[in-house]
Amino acid sequence: MPSVVDHVLLNLALNLSANLSDDDQYQHILEGIDQAFPCDASALFVLDEDGFLSPVAVKGLSTAVLGRRFFPDTHPRLKAIMQSRTAIRFDADSPLPDPFDGALLTEQQNIDVHDCLGCSLFVEGQLVGVLTLDALNVGAFDNLDWVSLETFAALTAATLRNIAQFRALKAQNRKQKSVTQTLIQQARSQHNEMVGLSPQINQLRTNIATVAQSDYAVLITGETGTGKELVAHQLHAQSHRSDRPMIYVNCAALPEGLAESELFGHVKGAFTGANSHRAGKFELADGGTIFLDEVGELPLILQAKLLRVIQQGELQRVGSDQHLTVNVRLIAATNRNLEQEVELGHFRADLFHRLNVFPILVPPLRQRDGDIPVLAGYLLEKVRAQFNAPHLHVHPKVLNQLERMSWFGNVRELEHSLTRAALRAIQSNDATISVHHFDSVLTPDDVEMTTNHLPQESQSLRTLVEEYQKELIVHALGKTAGNWAKAADFLQMDRGNLYRMGKKLGVNS
Structure with missing residues (x-):
């Protein structure tokens, strides 16, 4: 028949994986001591970073003990326990002062002679704490099963290690969440607002709001410089995943030979230079959003693997046979006509249809009625703030000329042109941005060239x-x-x- 000690040790081992609070874990340890060993009081200490022993649970002792910290050099018995790798027992007439004098919970008064022992708690050679046992009767520990006590101490040390590691993981997780939130807020603040009053831009806002709260894949199309990335950020910011990261991938810039690893990760030794395991972009985006910019540039072989992730939510790191499951909202963007690319055999039809669940076309600037003056004012305000030029403004003739341009580079081209003109005006100490501050883009010759x-x-x-x-x-x-x-x-x-x-x-x- 299993003994009481066996049951106590088994329960202590099971508690290693139990979902208990730290205080409950500590108290269960002392409850086990009370059942298995002949003691009237016990205490469990954790060694802190400063070298102090901090009590985390007591039984049979005044709870005032929990408010103290014990420095080993001023408590010789505790120091002796810490220096011994095996349980140590103190003689009843030991001259070393007892750290718990006056703290025993007993009706008897002036008890200063009793049996006491302690165990140092080591895990892989590292001291993590101390366990003490006290008995009112001298000789109470004469027939103690020392093997059981050492086993109990080892399990107690493992429990303390588990608690410490779990606390560290929780602290790291809180810190990581804080960092993630900070980065998300920074990323949002760095992206421009969607500026414009035209019917076209209002329709774009409506399209974004319509699909943002769903998990549907969105394919954003439009010319270079229209603001497709801005639309992607708006979609993510308005979604129920907004508190999770949006991972950006420039498909056109994925290095050849490493594109699969960048997207899906790799395991150590998968290829030359793979010195450690690495998570891919899809794993990093788990729970959030992944934005595949310039998706039309993906090679066909990678398109097939991307299709599997979209269809099944499963991926394999390069060099691994293990399947990982991810929950990712997919947003893609391209300035290519993917339907035409499908006809030419440059893009997979099945992948196109998976991406094109909800298409959003970003209108070119030349089709946004009346938005150029509004955008010019917004962009110029950024320049004023950046270069501390609060009185800088644009001549009305310049605005008229800007509205006559075709802007094949769209908002990006407008921003760069206006910024360069503003810098020239500031350098010349001019408060007004005039036509001559611009590149040749606003001259009649270039207007004629553009109309070609x-x-x-x-x-x-x-x-x-x-x-x-x-x-x-x-x-x-x-x-x-x-x-x-x-x-x-x-x-x-x-x-x-x-x-x-x-x-x-x-x-x-």
Whole structure:
């Protein structure tokens, strides 16, 4: 038949994985001592970072003990227990002072002679605490089962270690949540507002509000510079996942050979340079949103693996045979005509239909009636704040000229043009931004050049845009003596993206 001690040890072991509060865990330990060993009082101490022993539970002792901290150098018995790797018993006539003198809960008075012992609590060579047992009767521990006591002490040490680790994990989780919230708020503050009063922009706002609260996949389309990323952030901010991260992925900039690892992660040793396990973008976005920008640039082989994640919510890290489940809201954006890409065999039809559950078209700036003056005012306000130029304003003639432009670079082009003009005005100590502060973009010659791209007969918008992009790349290369890096700086874009665009459009390096 199992003994009482066996039952106590079993319960203590089971409590290691029980969902109990810290105080309940501590008290269960002392309840077990009371059942298994002949003692009238017991105390459990945790060693803190400062080297003090802090009582976390007492039995048979005044609760006033819980309000104290014990420094080992001033309590020789506790110090002796800490220095011994096995249980230590003190003689009844030991000259060492008892740290609990006057704290025993008993009707007898002036008891200063009793049996006492203690166990140091070590885990993997590290001292984590101390356990003490006191008996009113001298000789109470003469027939103690020391193996059971050592076993009890080992399980107690493991319990303290578990509690400490769980507390550390909770603290780390709270800190991580705080950091995540801070980053989310910072990310939101860094993204521009959706500015405009036109019917087109109001319809865009309506479309966002319609689908934001759902978990439907959204495909955002529109020309370069229209604000597709801004729309993605608005969708996430208005969703029920807004308190979780939105992970951004630039599909056009994914490095060849590492694209799968970037999206789905890898395990240690999966390939050369994989020195540790790494979570991919989809794992990082679990519970939140993933934004696949320039999704039309994904290679076909990666499209197939992406389709599996969307369909089943499952992924595999590179080099692993384990399936991981993720819950991710998918938002994608592209300036390509994906239906045409499907017809050409450049994009999977099944993936297109999975992404295109709720399409949102971001209108080009030239179609947003009356929004250019509003945008100009908003963008100029940012410049005023950044350069401390509160009196800077735009001449009415400039606003009229801005409204006549086609802005094939859309809001981004307008912002860059206006910012450069503002800086020139500030440098010249001019309070008014005039036509001459702008690049040649506002001169009659350039207006005439721009109108050359306006077709007299029906043509594909994509063809027209690509022709203009090609001319811009050739122009930038001409300005920079054929240097792609400098040309990318000239056009204010990523060098890799520019090179890929040039290669696609047939621009020779």
